[in-house]
Amino acid sequence: MPYTAPVNDLVFAAELAGLDAVARLPGFEDATPALLRSILEEAGRFAAEVLAPLNHSGDRQGARLQGGEVITADGWKDAYRQFVAGGWNGLPFDPAFGGQGLPWLAATAVAEIWHAANMAFSLCPLLTQSAIAAIEAHGTPAQRETYLPKLVSGEWSGTMNLTEPQAGSDLSAVRTRAVPVSGGEHYRITGQKIFITYGDHDMTANIIHLVLARLPDAPPGVKGISLFIVPKFLAGEAGDWTRRNDIETVSLEHKLGIHASPTAVLGYGGGKYGDGDGALGYLVGEANRGLQYMFTMMNLARHAVGVEGNGVAERAYQQAAAFAAERVQGRAIDAGAGDSSAAAADSSAAADGRVAIIRHADVKRMLLAQKCRIEALRALSLTVAANIDHAHRQPAAEAQSQARDMLGILTPVIKGHATECGVDNVSLALQVQGGMGFIEETGAAQHYRDVRITPIYEGTTGIQSLDLVGRKLVGDGGGGALRVIARIEAECANLDVGDDAMAESMRAALNLLREAAESLLAAAADDANLPAAVAEPYLRLWGTVACGWQMLKAAALSHQRLTRGDGDAPGGDDGDGGGDDGGDGNGIGCAFYRHKIHTARFYFAAEMPKARQLADTIRTAAALIAEADPTMFEPA
Numbered sequence: 274m275p276y277t278a279p280v281n282d283l284v285f286a287a288e289l290a291g292l293d294a295v296a297r298l299p300g301f302e303d304a305t306p307a308l309l310r311s312i313l314e315e316a317g318r319f320a321a322e323v324l325a326p327l328n329h330s331g332d333r334q335g336a337r338l339q340g341g342e343v344i345t346a347d348g349w350k351d352a353y354r355q356f357v358a359g360g361w362n363g364l365p366f367d368p369a370f371g372g373q374g375l376p377w378l379a380a381t382a383v384a385e386i387w388h389a390a391n392m393a394f395s396l397c398p399l400l401t402q403s404a405i406a407a408i409e410a411h412g413t414p415a416q417r418e419t420y421l422p423k424l425v426s427g428e429w430s431g432t433m434n435l436t437e438p439q440a441g442s443d444l445s446a447v448r449t450r451a452v453p454v455s456g457g458e459h460y461r462i463t464g465q466k467i468f469i470t471y472g473d474h475d476m477t478a479n480i481i482h483l484v485l486a487r488l489p490d491a492p493p494g495v496k497g498i499s500l501f502i503v504p505k506f507l508a509g510e511a512g513d514w515t516r517r518n519d520i521e522t523v524s525l526e527h528k529l530g531i532h533a534s535p536t537a538v539l540g541y542g543g544g545k546y547g548d549g550d551g552a553l554g555y556l557v558g559e560a561n562r563g564l565q566y567m568f569t570m571m572n573l574a575r576h577a578v579g580v581e582g583n584g585v586a587e588r589a590y591q592q593a594a595a596f597a598a599e600r601v602q603g604r605a606i607d608a609g610a611g612d613s614s615a616a617a618a619d620s621s622a623a624a625d626g627r628v629a630i631i632r633h634a635d636v637k638r639m640l641l642a643q644k645c646r647i648e649a650l651r652a653l654s655l656t657v658a659a660n661i662d663h664a665h666r667q668p669a670a671e672a673q674s675q676a677r678d679m680l681g682i683l684t685p686v687i688k689g690h691a692t693e694c695g696v697d698n699v700s701l702a703l704q705v706q707g708g709m710g711f712i713e714e715t716g717a718a719q720h721y722r723d724v725r726i727t728p729i730y731e732g733t734t735g736i737q738s739l740d741l742v743g744r745k746l747v748g749d750g751g752g753g754a755l756r757v758i759a760r761i762e763a764e765c766a767n768l769d770v771g772d773d774a775m776a777e778s779m780r781a782a783l784n785l786l787r788e789a790a791e792s793l794l795a796a797a798a799d800d801a802n803l804p805a806a807v808a809e810p811y812l813r814l815w816g817t818v819a820c821g822w823q824m825l826k827a828a829a830l831s832h833q834r835l836t837r838g839d840g841d842a843p844g845g846d847d848g849d850g851g852g853d854d855g856g857d858g859n860g861i862g863c864a865f866y867r868h869k870i871h872t873a874r875f876y877f878a879a880e881m882p883k884a885r886q887l888a889d890t891i892r893t894a895a896a897l898i899a900e901a902d903p904t905m906f907e908p909a
């Protein structure tokens with residue numbers, strides 16, 4: 274099934290996210306909608322022609338371990354070579370290290386295209402980007418000089434090595450050891466890491482692992498974890514990078530999905546490629562501050578995984594919509610056999626009056642549910658990306674701190690909500706295709722298997738929710754969350770949507786969000802278990818309301834462009850929704866805006882009411898969950 278990058282919607286969502294304000298930041302002056310469009314079109318071509326065709330074959334063949342080396346699926350190496358040659362790996366990075374110097378807003382829009390076209394492939398650049406960000410932020414000048422040019426170009430790839438068998442969500446249990454050698458010039462690393470994405474592969478000349486480990490005298494818990502750069506190949510005396518470090522790929526995991534993405538068990542310092550005293554590693558920043566540094570990687574990766582969940586959902590949705598337009602079953606509900614006005618008007622109707630299933634209301638319901646959530650989450654994820662740009666580049670301290678407030682709240686929200694919605698959306702996409710969705714040949718089942726990891730890795734939804742409630746709400750005395758709510762409220766109050774019902778629904782939802790925050794703060798003062806018990810519904814409430822905020826903005830901008838008729842909609846649409854597609858000079862036609870308003874109205878009719886239910890759960894279920902005796906889950 275082909276993939277078409279949703280370029281119009283990505284450009285529109287970038288405008289909603291404040292592309293104009295990002296283009297006013299120092300260094301981003303060229304980031305215009307026209308430039309973004311041309312980058313997205315080029316990325317869309319590469320994705321459609323090179324990456325998307327490998328998605329299904331990569332799933333079937335998978336990555337494999339042969340003689341201790343990982344071999345990626347057929348076509349993977351060549352696709353990666355082309356990806357690197359196109360300069361795609363370094364979009365948001367400093368030109369001083371060979372990057373393109375584009376805003377994260379643009380890079381995130383492009384990344385959605387990679388995830389949608391081929392999630393298993395896109396994980397390699399995703400992890401490399403996170404490793405670059407960590408070395409850029411916390412490495413020494415020499416480490417930046419050594420590693421960044423090759424990581425930014427994509428000649429080398431990067432990984433994150435956190436997880437160990439006994440240390441998953443709980444990184445305080447990390448046991449990998451790092452012993453200083455030559456007075457701390459380098460370190461000997463020993464231990465085992467599991468589940469390492471692209472922990473080994475054959476696409477790059479070197480792999481730079483960022484590894485969490487403990488020094489011998491480290492304090493217990495998360496305050497005793499340090500971060501190390503541990504390359505697969507070490508620098509030789511001649512300046513080449515061919516000396517193998519003592520890192521063994523012990524095995525590759527057999528997984529539910531993303532079969533072509535190698536998930537490795539790595540043994541450090543076991544002696545296969547060395548003396549058994551440990552792999553050589555280099556400390557990043559100060560000792561015992563590794564987890565804090567790793568958060569630079571994790572926050573970027575969490576946002577990226579949210580984008581990934583939504584990208585796979587877009588791919589599955591495209592497939593479902595195309596299937597629904599083709600598949601003929603049943604007659605229109607208001608039609609007599611062979612004589613339906615709907616069927617007669619329907620060019621896809623079969624001669625006997627049967628219609629394509631896209632005419633059936635229940636199928637339209639399923640498609641609308643996917644469409645409204647995907648478009649809202651796209652806009653939300655680009656809003657997060659725009660705030661990454663503001664947090665890095667805003668000259669004014671206040672604007673920077675506002676961006677950091679937004680990121681603090683919206684990073685766990687986009688990770689948790691977009692991935693959970695991704696699973697729901699992909700499940701609905703499969704449902705649209707009936708039995709054909711369930712069988713492997715059509716590809717719908719692969720999206721369902723692939724997307725399932727997104728609410729698990731980079732911190733489960735439960736862990737994102739605890740971060741939101743524990744650190745970001747209660748830990749901050751409500752400050753950041755309440756400030757973000759107030760900003761959204763102020764922004765919504767200034768929107769002219771041309772639809773009172775949507776505006777009123779948004780006001781009510783924001784009140785629910787504020788009341789939930791206040792009630793959780795009050796509950797925390799009595800019993801810390803209570804907010805934790807309803808952390809997940811609180812995150813989903815945030816997600817639901819934040820998506821409504823994006824849909825309200827989308828409706829307002831569409832309304833403005835349809836009614837203005839002064840250049841942005843040169844097709845001369847009269848704003849009554851009946852005009853022809855004219856376009857706004859930016860490649861977007863009036864039908865796009867009418868559909869956007871319809872989609873936003875559906876969001877407020879069908880998705881936003883969930884906010885009330887989530888708020889009720891937060892209010893009424895906390896004690897029942899917190900007080901549940903573990904023995905009640907035993908077979909009775």
Ligand SMILES: Cc1cc2nc3c(=O)[nH]c(=O)nc-3n(C[C@H](O)[C@H](O)[C@H](O)COP(=O)(O)OP(=O)(O)OC[C@H]3O[C@@H](n4cnc5c(N)ncnc54)[C@H](O)[C@@H]3O)c2cc1C
Pocket residue numbers: 432433434435436440441442443467468469470471528536726729730731732733734735736739
């Ligand atoms: C395909 C794949 C790729 C991965 N890639 C990487 C990688 O590149 N690098 C890397 O380091 N790791 C990677 N991981 C590991 C991944 O990040 C972890 O699996 C994830 O963080 C969850 O940890 P866990 O599996 O140990 O689950 P656990 O921590 O055992 O959690 C099990 C359940 O308990 C819940 N839970 C745990 N603790 C708490 C708590 N305190 N409060 C409430 N609920 C809790 C969780 O939410 C979850 O539902 C990958 C995993 C997979 C499957």
